[in-house]
């Protein structure tokens with residue numbers, strides 16, 4: 001009669017099977033008696049078995065020892081226990097499960113010479129005896145026993161029933177799992193037959209002499225006895241009583257310590273490696289199984305575990321007998337064995353009674369199963385509404401629970417966020433405070449050193465003291481968007497004045513008897529970066545103190561501001577807010593007519609609105625001569641710039657001076673540019689783009705709109721005059737060109753500076769700007785907070801230039817000398833400049849210096865035209881290191897030797913500052 005399955009291990013997937021309760025491995029430990037060699041070596045027995053379940057380490061262990069002194073298992077067998085007892089108590093029940101259709105495995109695990117083979121031989125024999133005894137006693141069933149045997153030697157599978165077996169392959173069968181291909185399976189005639197086969201296996205097995213065991217098993221041996229039993233009564237009618245199961249007797253090769261301790265023979269070492277590796281995998285599998293079946297279990301990492309996979313914690317009952325020597329010399333291996341046993345103790349099996357069926361019986365079984373499921377389904381159908389409502393209620397409860405949890409988590413998150421914000425704010429406040437302190441200190445220092453009515457602080461804050469209108473402090477740095485001043489007590493003067501300047505943002509004049517502004521304007525609060533009010537004139541006005549102001553009811557700080565800012569800063573903010581309304585009341589003209597500060601404003605306005613001029617000067621070597629010419633015009637040069645300013649840092653002075661030069665010169669070149677642009681075909685588009693991008697001045701728009709009909713090559717003075725006129729008209733309008741450079745803190749500014757610097761370098765590159773200009777600019781503006789404005793100006797005008805250059809129909813810019821600047825001409829200028837620098841290399845540097853320079857710049861000393869090569873290399877890259885090197889080299893060539901920032905500033909101060917003659921001399925421009 002055909003049976004549905006042959007492999008009992010896989011039968012549960014198709015056959016009816018009766019599940020047993022989960023159970024764990026049956027783990028026992030057997031101590032062998034100490035052997036002759038160990039006695040000879042006076043190797044004491046450190047282990048003992050007590051109370052049948054514990055094995056103890058006899059020597060004293062300190063309390064904090066890493067190792068336990070006692071291990072407990074299902075059973076432990078001392079030296080005096082014979083194998084029968086071990087079998088009876090540690091293997092029999094599991095082994096004989098095979099008679100009831102349950103797969104079983106008996107493992108012997110332990111170090112070499114610990115008695116595995118000794119134990120397994122006895123257990124196998126006792127099991128065979130008992131099985132045949134059982135068969136004999138159960139004549140109501142017909143038993144068919146089959147036997148197969150393999151060994152895994154050096155990771156090769158051999159058939160132990162065949163002499164000189166070739167290695168066998170392992171196959172993955174979808175139904176039966178891993179099977180050994182072409183493995184002999186003997187159907188046993190009787191017990192004697194089996195005993196013969198067992199003897200053959202023992203004879204076939206690989207053994208070798210090691211230092212610990214004369215007959216050491218060098219392979220893992222798996223003997224499999226398959227028992228099929230069928231109830232004799234129902235054999236012809238119902239095969240459901242056919243049970244099929246296997247029992248495996250697994251005698252593992254012994255784990256070994258260092259090869260030297262086992263054997264020095266090379267084949268023993270190789271065997272030992274294979275043995276230890278496969279045992280390691282077995283240990284890993286057992287360890288992972290002991291933690292459950294989730295996750296990857298590396299059964300396939302060794303042939304041993306691959307073959308035994310179905311029996312390791314699957315559909316099989318398993319007993320493991322861990323053998324160990326009690327000798328002290330094996331303590332390490334003994335502990336490892338006990339550790340393995342401890343893990344194995346946790347592995348859960350899920351054995352089933354494997355019932356074989358004929359096809360007919362199997363069909364019947366399936367039909368029964370189907371009807372059972374249908375019944376269940378019907379039953380489920382009736383109970384659906386209730387079940388569903390229960391489930392829904394459960395789900396609702398879960399959802400509510402989760403919602404509560406989410407709310408709680410969100411609250412926690414918000415709290416954490418607010419804490420974080422507070423901390424960040426505290427950091428920012430601290431930075432602002434330090435910055436303001438340093439600014440004020442710098443300012444006061446400058447003021448104390450100044451004999452003049454004007455002084456410029458370290459951050460370019462300009463204080464103006466006017467006997468008529470009082471004290472004015474203009475923070476000339478771009479960070480400051482508002483100008484404010486205090487008037488001394490003078491009832492004849494209007495209480496406060498405000499000038500709204502579209503380009504410069506706003507200039508605020510404050511006048512109260514207390515020297516504090518009373519109006520408030522929240523709108524501009526955010527714009528305020530730094531406003532300081534100082535009573536300088538005669539001491540009648542108090543130094544502004546927001547706390548005083550608050551006390552006197554002049555400043556009403558809100559809770560927010562008080563929380564958010566330090567009192568001093570908050571006071572400033574309030575003060576400025578109050579100022580804003582006053583500012584709007586005061587006309588620019590009124591102010592400009594009577595107040596020299598207008599010059600400052602006008603200057604700044606010019607800077608802000610005409611910064612896109614001077615482009616031509618960027619493009620050729622005459623950049624500084626243009627500036628110099630522009631400087632000759634004193635009419636529009638602010639006095640505070642054109643006169644020597646006592647106490648003013650030279651670097652600052654030079655910057656302002658440069659700045660004023662740019663302004664003046666820009667008026668001319670911008671006009672030319674605008675006129676020129678107006679004649680290009682797509683000029684509307686260009687200008688509109690620039691206006692949209694807020695980078696072109698309002699004057700540009702006016703020119704393009706036809707509001708200015710200046711000739712293309714109008715002389716510089718006329719242009720300047722006209723631009724001034726335009727500029728004054730534009731003052732009342734909202735400035736399109738306010739340059740938003742207001743670094744809120746030094747840290748922010750540093751980041752912004754680096755970004756701007758990078759942008760400018762790229763633009764220089766794109767516009768083929770003069771190398772001298774680039775070097776000068778790069779070395780001068782190194783990230784002071786006062787640099788922000790200059791960086792912005794440079795950036796904007798380069799952007800404009802780049803846009804013009806990139807426009808295919810734009811005819812470029814007309815330089816002062818009438819030459820036209822476009823991409824090709826600028827490149828020509830650049831070539832000429834490189835040629836001049838090339839000549840200077842020969843003049844400025846000694847041969848030795850040149851050689852080291854060539855080496856530094858990667859120019860072969862054997863190559864020709866090295867100077868030309870060097871001049872061609874400068875400023876060809878945009879990375880900052882290259883730029884630094886290039887700027888430094890150009891500076892040296894033109895005589896501007898970098899000796900630290902201060903020195904450089906000083907030099908620039910000397911060169912740029914308009915002292916007596918208003919004549920600058922750029923030593924490095926005279927080449």
Ligand SMILES: Nc1ncnc2c1ncn2[C@@H]1O[C@H](COP(=O)(O)OP(=O)(O)OP(=O)(O)O)[C@@H](O)[C@H]1O
Pocket residue numbers: 031032033035110111112113114115116117118119213215216217218252253254255323
């Ligand atoms: N419980 C025991 N009582 C008496 N002798 C034992 C006992 N256990 C082992 N022996 C003896 O110790 C020696 C080594 O035993 P065995 O070969 O079974 O060790 P093993 O663990 O299989 O070693 P290997 O892993 O090297 O094959 C044998 O001579 C064996 O007779």
